Amino acid sequence: MIKWAIVTGGSRGIGRAICRKLAEETPYKLLINYHSNHAAAEETLAEVKALGGDGEVIKFDVADKHSTLNALESWQKDHPDAIMEVVVNNAGITRDGLFMWMNSNDWNEVIQTSLNGFYHVTNFFIQGLLRNKYGRIVNITSVSGLKGTAGQVNYSAAKGAIVAATKALAQEVAKRNITVNAVAPGFIRSDMTGELNEAELKKLIPLGRFGEAEEVAELVNFLVSKKSSYITGEIININGGIYS
Template identity: 45%
Template sequence: METEEKRKTALVTGGSKGIGRAICVELAAAGYDVVINYRSDLAGAEETLVAVTAVGGRGEICRFDVREAEAVEQAVADLVARRGGIDVLVNNAGVVADGLFLMMSKDKWQSVIDTGLSGFYHVTRPVLETMVPRRSGAIVSISSASSLMANRGQANYAAAKAAINAASRVVAAEVARLGIRVNVVAPGLIDTDMIAAAPKEQIKSLIPMARIGRPEEVARVVRFLCSEDASYITGQVISVNGGMF
């Protein structure tokens, strides 16, 4: 039986629903204690915690807004003080505010950049700072197919996610010799609230596998990248998109 000392902690931002929830459950089933971050959806985070418990896992809920640097730093410090460290970070928090670029307001642009890209910095930097002395850790960020192909109406989202791809490759190179791996997963069309209003039958015709992906299919790739099975993989952007490109 696994001892308390051997249990690892995974922090998942945006864990209250969708892909984030699936990642929390997958990591819990793999033996991690999961810290479920949320910003405003407490009920959703509690549902995720129930799902984590249902697979025999352990977890806790942790509220902070990834856009707020000081709040994030305090939350990370508190987690490290209580748990001894964070072994895995999954940057999943993100928002969409679609619109044609020519008519996109500054607020729409900034809200997506602040959550997706600045949020990546606000969370990753303090967590990485705690991983370096331990010379171990895995960081996986959730990007998007929109970062790799043109998707009209998503200039803000594509910019944030493409920047995460690039930043992750650089960070991976900087910390590779310290035993820390940094990778990205770029999902395609996944069955979450984000595409609830989309014409799904029309979408399927664009996907070689002729179906929309499931959140757990993304979560399994994240779990692999966090595991020792991926011990020689870093600086990669891995697409999970049914063969779209």
């Protein structure tokens, strides 16, 4: 039997950093999910292999239930010996704007990707985790989901819901040796923050800088390891002190 870890949105940014770290530090084969950028996903896989790891890329939109189920069912059929032990729900998008001008598409797309994406992927694998009586689920939320951020009512709502879902699911599955935790990054240097005014925003951060995707990956790596076996239902901030 081969043990696997899936990372949604694994082709770039924080997701890619998580894939690299898991390749370095864990025995898992990696299932690297991407939505549209096949070249970026293949780059991530090449980096994983260069670090001594192994894995595959898989294309589906976590926001789309049928796309997700079709892709995962097909993958599972092709890998009858696979045991999925780790689920990292990283995929997310932003559609920022003041709520008074926010259209329904911008609201729904963010909710569908961050919140429903968590449901679609985790629900697919949860019965297998329960049968095997072991698992690690790590959800990437955000400082916006904890304190709320003006101009991000949709994103704050989606990530805040992930916080609550993490705490609730952790209680349901703990007896089967499955932990469920969330990581809440602040300003992390990545594609998603590329257009922000870093020089001005870092003045708000006690540590005086943006974080690096690799720093988030280190925390995720700890949470998927056996070293974190007594931690569940927790939301761990990684934000340079901007909010705690």
